[in-house]
Amino acid sequence: MTERRAAPTSHDVARLAGVSQSTVSYVMTGKRSISPETRERVLAAIEQLTYQPNAGARALRGQRTQVIALMVRLGEHADPRDTVPYIDAVVAAARERDHDVVLVTGDEGPAALTRMAGRRNCDAFVLMDIRADDDRIATAAALEQPVVLIGTPADRAGLDAVDYDVPRAAAMLVDELADTGHRHAVLLGESALPGEYWFVSAFHDACRARAAERGLDFAVVDPPRPGWAGVEAAAPRLLADRGDRLGLIARTPQATERLLLLARFHGLRPGEDVSVVGLCPDAAAEALDPPATSVSTQAREVSRKAVELLFARIDGTAADSALHLVAPGELRRRGSTAVFE
Amino acid sequence: MTERRAAPTSHDVARLAGVSQSTVSYVMTGKRSISPETRERVLAAIEQLTYQPNAGARALRGQRTQVIALMVRLGEHADPRDTVPYIDAVVAAARERDHDVVLVTGDEGPAALTRMAGRRNCDAFVLMDIRADDDRIATAAALEQPVVLIGTPADRAGLDAVDYDVPRAAAMLVDELADTGHRHAVLLGESALPGEYWFVSAFHDACRARAAERGLDFAVVDPPRPGWAGVEAAAPRLLADRGDRLGLIARTPQATERLLLLARFHGLRPGEDVSVVGLCPDAAAEALDPPATSVSTQAREVSRKAVELLFARIDGTAADSALHLVAPGELRRRGSTAVFE
DNA sequence: GTGAAAGCGCTAACAT
């Protein structure tokens, strides 16, 4: 049984260093000039006692908790592979500014926002997983604390939002097919996805629009059910134009992998008889067989931008609220592109 | 521009209700008897002002932050599908006790523990993603705050730990193959996994041991590289005993899906010519094609148990530290089991 | 059954 010694306070440090408590505070914050000698003595005392400032007292006094809340859905519906990279990057960005991150699950709903805000549990909020019509947004817009959305709702309600430039990415993928002599582009549909998300419809719309501009025949094929079984059931429609310069488009790494498997299952060699292109992190695209031509998503950049905006608001140095679109990375042509002619 | 009114304090509530500040506090905590009338007036005032107690002040005075820290790796290496269900359940369990969860990423290392503990940012810690030789454990064991591990290290150092009973689950899967007349059991190996985890070796060892007990021929086949490509490259060895009552075993949903695909790729019908069984959440197993015979992992139960132990320690009502193994769910036979004879 | 007052550990205005 370890003895339960109380944590050292700034008072203890002051006594040990032979200075006043406020001097300790000023050494820590650097908000006034301290003679080198006292500074040294204080730092030595801090070291010796392994002093760390009490977060509660700081928050109480300074009106800053050094905590930001991150609200995200973690339940069955959402695919963690899509959300976790954003979460990871938000935490990293917050830590760089010496803030911690409280994780709030999305299904606690708007009430969690007023609770955290009212109790001053955090200085600001990042909301992920934004649906077109998201019930958290009205509540969020009324909070005193800054809020940044990762995602695009129908109505931002004056909040900052950051999202990946899905339409641009879609156009790049269609361009790849057009540039390599394809005649047909078929998009694997996602009507099965629960909730209504901007990125789904925006991707589909942008694919269709770009295909029209580039003179490509275009179709969306919706699997009748989720999972691999659905994709397989849709095979006849997905591969209807096999043999006529067909290119398949996917919006996620999972979908890309499935399209590759599907093609091979049906005797087609991706990269020769048919193309498969998708929106994937580069690492995921390279791990596929064959490595897939892809436009990289930018989870890290989106999250960094969101946290950056958040701190601009916390520090009061923020411009007007806006929707910030993060540009896709380069398109990387890999083995899954078939070059015709 | 909304006016930036300050949050109401218990003092404001007291004035409005015509009572003293301490009475407000006692109404909230219920730590002394209050006459029904005053209680009503106070509650009305709280309602009217939408008063919420300031977390910082509470933590400062009460020595309780109502926050627990959850440390987990979120980077590239770990598959989010394995970790997120645990995270979700930890958050849910904490919320049931009106606590919030700070998310700390594993790669901050042991220093993050001393920081959070020293600053009194949280009351307790849950550590996930425990490697056999985990560098956070020595530091964790020396903290004043309670710590519970989710996972099994080589040395618990006197800490509580909770884990899924992987050996038992492995035995159940092997039993299923033995009970249905299989002659060969082949386990998809995972030597590619970074770091050394108990659940990997424990699963392998238990499979081997049970196979010996049940008189099954047993082999582990390690893919030469990660991803689907590796599995396919290992196909000749994985399927060497095709046609002789072969059963394939996987430790994860991803591996299970890949084995199913592999079998079909090579002209075998899972559930008729060959069996595939795996450790999967029921939902994942049912979504496969064909639905896979599985023993369910118990992320929710493991997390709940961990949080339960944590609060027992926080409240000082804890028994001796121990490793708690959570029993697997029932084995569910689905379409991927072939019954021989 | 209720109130007054002390003080948790810190920061920052007011001293000198």
Next chain:
DNA sequence: ATGTTAGCGCTTTCAC
């Protein structure tokens, strides 16, 4: 360049 002091908003004695 440093010390003294007044709170931040809450819980909890102590007093009636």
